[in-house]
Amino acid sequence: MRSTPASGRGYGTRYAVPTINIAPYADLLPANGVYVTTLRIGEGPDARxxxxxxxxxxxxxxxxxxFAVESYLFGFEPIALTEETPLxxxxxxxxxxxxxxxxxxxLKQQIGRDVAKANRFFALCDVLSL
Incomplete structure (x- = not known):
């Protein structure tokens, strides 16, 4: 899914689980739920x-x-985002x-369990890609 940042309501930051909100494109989204994901910010050699x-x-x-699409990113460091930043x-x-x-x-406790499951998913992916 390619998109740009969107403004959120600030709940993630307020409850110590900051997120990046993504402008939704309904025809490109899976069913409502929680997913393991990757997010590329930017383009070219400077993309993260x-x-x-x-x-x-x-x-x-x-x-x-x-409705919102919001991602909690592991190891996220503040990056300057504009409404045109490609995601x-x-x-x-x-x-x-x-x-x-x-x-x-x-909810925060459940997010912690979701993060733990996602980390196990990525660890398995890393082992399998050796």
Whole structure:
């Protein structure tokens, strides 16, 4: 999926799980849920590739539906992004369906479990690509 950054509501940063929001293209997205992904930021020799976990869906824990595609990137370092910065998101594996949590803290705990599963996925990929 090729896209550009989008503005979010700031929940990820507020709850210590900062994310990059991606402008959605409904015809290119998989079913709502949480996925192991990679995100390439930029183009050419200066492009950066990050592994991560991405939620595509309505973020039901935070109330009224508001569709977003947002990625938590492993080892992310602040990068200057503009609305024109090219992003390429690759969905590698579906971890789970999207669901509502009773509190942001419970969601944060689940994100930690999702990250652990994604790290195992990437470790296995690294071993298999030897």
């Amino acid at each position: 590739l990050f592994r991560g976990v991405t939620n595509a869906g309505n973020r039901p824990t935070f109330g009224a539906d508001s 390429e998101l690759t969905f590698l594996h579906r971890l789970r369906e999207e669901r509502r949590f009773d509190s942001p803290d419970l």
